[in-house]
Amino acid sequence: MPKRQNPSDGRVNIVAFESIGRHRATTFTGLCGKHDRLIFELIDKSPIDIRNGEHLFLVAYRSVLRELHATLSGAIKLRIGFREKAERQGRSGVGRVAASLPGTP
Numbered sequence: 284m285p286k287r288q289n290p291s292d293g294r295v296n297i298v299a300f301e302s303i304g305r306h307r308a309t310t311f312t313g314l315c316g317k318h319d320r321l322i323f324e325l326i327d328k329s330p331i332d333i334r335n336g337e338h339l340f341l342v343a344y345r346s347v348l349r350e351l352h353a354t355l356s357g358a359i360k361l362r363i364g365f366r367e368k369a370e371r372q373g374r375s376g377v378g379r380v381a382a383s384l385p386g387t388p
Contacts, residue, residue, distance in 0.1 A: 311345065313352035 314322070326341045333339065 311349045311352070313348055 311319075320327070323341055323345060326338055326345075331338050331342060
């Protein structure tokens with residue numbers, strides 16, 4: 284798993300890799316435990332059968348939920364960061380903040 288390190292000698296940040304367990308690496312926290320168990324019990328408590336359409340659907344559905352959760356979390360963080368930067372610059376700074384975003388004409 285990549286882990287960002289900030290060296291104190293002023294060098295550029297370094298990415299280091301460390302081993303972590305399978306459970307930690309594959310845990311998706313977008314659903315509460317109760318609903319995760321209710322929805323995905325079939326594929327969590329038995330081997331996945333690639334000939335079973337329901338198993339395949341559940342694997343794909345979990346992947347879609349994870350990507351949606353990651354996308355929405357990123358959008359929320361971006362919006363919060365934008366708002367905080369605009370507030371630091373004062374109300375008149377909102378245009379400058381927008382102009383500094385990539386892809387802004």
